[in-house]
Amino acid sequence: MNSETRNQHQIAIWLFFVCLMIFGMVIVGGVTRLTESGLSMVNWKPLSGIIPPLNDAEWAREFTAYQQYPEYQKVNHGMSLAEFKSIFFWEYSHRLLGRLIGMVFFIPFLVFLIKGMVSSSLKPKLWGMFFLGGLQGVLGWWMVKSGLVDRPDVSHYRLTAHLGLAVLIYLYIFWVASGLVMNRSVDMPEERKRPAQLLKILVGLIFVQILLGGLVAGLNAGMIYNTWPLMEEQIIPAGLYDMSPWYMNIFENIMTVQFNHRVTAYVIGLIGLYVWFMLGKDKMIMVRRSGHLMMTMILLQMGIGILTLIYVVPIPLAAAHQAGALITLSTALFALRRLQGK
Numbered sequence: 001m002n003s004e005t006r007n008q009h010q011i012a013i014w015l016f017f018v019c020l021m022i023f024g025m026v027i028v029g030g031v032t033r034l035t036e037s038g039l040s041m042v043n044w045k046p047l048s049g050i051i052p053p054l055n056d057a058e059w060a061r062e063f064t065a066y067q068q069y070p071e072y073q074k075v076n077h078g079m080s081l082a083e084f085k086s087i088f089f090w091e092y093s094h095r096l097l098g099r100l101i102g103m104v105f106f107i108p109f110l111v112f113l114i115k116g117m118v119s120s121s122l123k124p125k126l127w128g129m130f131f132l133g134g135l136q137g138v139l140g141w142w143m144v145k146s147g148l149v150d151r152p153d154v155s156h157y158r159l160t161a162h163l164g165l166a167v168l169i170y171l172y173i174f175w176v177a178s179g180l181v182m183n184r185s186v187d188m189p190e191e192r193k194r195p196a197q198l199l200k201i202l203v204g205l206i207f208v209q210i211l212l213g214g215l216v217a218g219l220n221a222g223m224i225y226n227t228w229p230l231m232e233e234q235i236i237p238a239g240l241y242d243m244s245p246w247y248m249n250i251f252e253n254i255m256t257v258q259f260n261h262r263v264t265a266y267v268i269g270l271i272g273l274y275v276w277f278m279l280g281k282d283k284m285i286m287v288r289r290s291g292h293l294m295m296t297m298i299l300l301q302m303g304i305g306i307l308t309l310i311y312v313v314p315i316p317l318a319a320a321h322q323a324g325a326l327i328t329l330s331t332a333l334f335a336l337r338r339l340q341g342k
Contacts, residue, residue: 007117008180014108015177021101022170023326025094029166030322032094033159033217034315037087039071041095042148044141050099052092062088071152098140102133125176132169139165156218157251163214167207167326174330178337192339195278199336202275205268206329212261213325215251221258222313228306231259265302272298279335290335297328 032038042065043049053059063084066072072079109126112118118126143158188196216222231237232255240256243249249256272295279291301324308317 004119007112007119011112011117011122012177012180014112015173015180018101018105019170019174019177021097021104022166022173023323025097025101026163026166026170026326027319027323028090028094028097029163030217031315031319032090034313034318035087035090036075037090038094038144038154039069039147039152040066040084040087040091041144042066042069044144046099046137049095052088059085069148069152070150071147074152095140098137102137105130105133122176122180129169129173129176132165132172136162136165136169154218156215159218160211160214163217164207164211167210167329170326171203171207171329171333174333175337178333182337182341184340188340192282195275196336196339198271198275198278199332199339202268202271203329203332203336205264205271206325206332209261209264209268210325210329212257212264213322215257216261219252219254219257221254221261222309222318224254225258226309226312228309231255231262265305269298269302275335279339282339284338284341286341287335287338290331290338294328294331294335297324297331300324301328 041049041062053062059081063081066084076083109130113123139158139162143154143162146155146158147153225231225237227233229235232239237255237259240253240259241249243253250260251257276291276295280288282288282291301321304317304321304324308314308321311317
């Protein structure tokens with residue numbers, strides 16, 4: 001192994017670890033939403049906010065600040081300090097993990113730069129990741145601010161944007177890291193071009209499905225129509241496009257939002273089956289195995305989603321469903337990388 005290859009492998013290991021931390025960040029963020037803890041910290045202190053309340057006086061000050069905002073006044077009036085500490089824990093953990101990710105990314109990045117281990121083609125990609133990470137922090141606070149006004153709930157648009165950017169960062173880092181350790185063929189064989197195109201479409205659909213899941217979470221759309229496969233005892237329920245103008249149904253109509261999430265899952269499943277069949281005919285065993293892994297995750301994710309709906313969004317199942325979304329996306333990306341390899 002030459003020095004350039006060794007540098008690439010070390011950088012890839014670091015990036016995969018950052019991916020793992022982002023994965024954890026998304027799960028903690030999901031639990032924060034599910035436990036309705038996201039508005040417990042009403043101030044944004046990027047540096048000093050890393051230190052939690054350490055004594056009774058600091059806890060009382062934090063709780064008093066929370067009591068000045070609509071969530072306490074309209075939803076949690078009379079909440080005890082012990083109950084406040086419970087929801088504070090999840091939001092604090094979410095923000096702390098975000099800061100840790102920033103440190104775990106930036107410090108090794110500087111070391112790699114100083115040592116001259118980063119190639120000229122890789123530098124702009126890594127700087128792009130750093131910029132997106134900073135933007136994600138600002139977007140997170142912008143989301144929280146939407147719930148600190150008259151309506152004690154964050155905007156489902158901002159929630160979906162926050163989730164979407166997190167997944168986009170994860171996707172980008174995973175793709176770059178995998179490219180550093182997987183050899184890519186100069187010319188893809190003709191028989192692989194069709195499944196590669198379909199895999200790109202599948203990755204895009206999974207990303208869209210995650211955004212639709214953000215809308216479902218933001219509107220609490222999983223709390224109703226808790227039957228499967230029918231909604232309101234119908235395949236296509238009445239009321240899907242009751243809002244005017246029609247396109248607002250896609251974002252505001254709770255029934256339509258849940259219906260779209262269901263239908264997109266079916267489309268992903270069908271395309272996934274077709275891609276799996278095509279990958280199964282490839283001469284390389286690792287390509288075939290990547291197809292098996294991807295299809296297994298698609299089916300498992302669909303099953304967890306159905307159970308989450310039927311049991312009215314219990315936190316463990318909902319968190320598993322959110323984790324499954326990122327794992328499914330990762331397996332599709334991995335299959336695409338394998339298809340592009342030698």
